[in-house]
Amino acid sequence: MNILVNLAGLMLMALVVWWFWLSRRKTAAPSATHEATIIVEDGVYTPASIRANAGESLTLHFERRDPSPCAEQVIFQGLDTSEFLETGKTTTLTLNNLPAGTYRFTCQMQMYQGTLIVD
Incomplete structure (x- = not known):
């Protein structure tokens, strides 16, 4: 019985690691923008990838729908x-x-993840 409980626990831990850090959600390649709205809900940023032009300004509107404490901050x-x-x-x-480059944006625990691509 202990072996089954331990196996179930290991499988659950592997699922959590895969869901938050290893899974790659399929998204279309974004086009460059000056403004975007990002929905913060159910453990993800939607869209999770944003493209902008180097040397220009980008305005992001974060609409937080998730009451989870992890969603309370976004860090670039x-x-x-x-x-x-x-x-x-x-x-x-x-x-x-x-500046040109690729920048990750996450919550403080790095469970919510997104990418800002500046060309």
């Missing part, structure tokens, strides 16, 4: 930018003069 690695998101409200974040 490599841009030294973060913002707290209120539940049930839209928070606007403007990134000015973006």
Whole structure:
């Protein structure tokens, strides 16, 4: 009986790791934009990939629908930018003069994940 419980626990842990860190959600290649709305819900950012032009400003509207504490902050690695998101409200974040590169944006626990591609 202990073996079955341990196996079930290991399978559940593997599923959690796959869901949050290893799965790649299929999305169409985004086109460059100056403004985008991102829905924060059910453990994901939608859309999870945004493309912008280097040297230009990008305005992002984060609509937080998920009451999970993990969803309360978005952090842009490599841009030294973060913002707290209120539940049930839209928070606007403007990134000015973006340098070319690929930047991850995540929640503080890195369970919600997205990518900002600047060309």
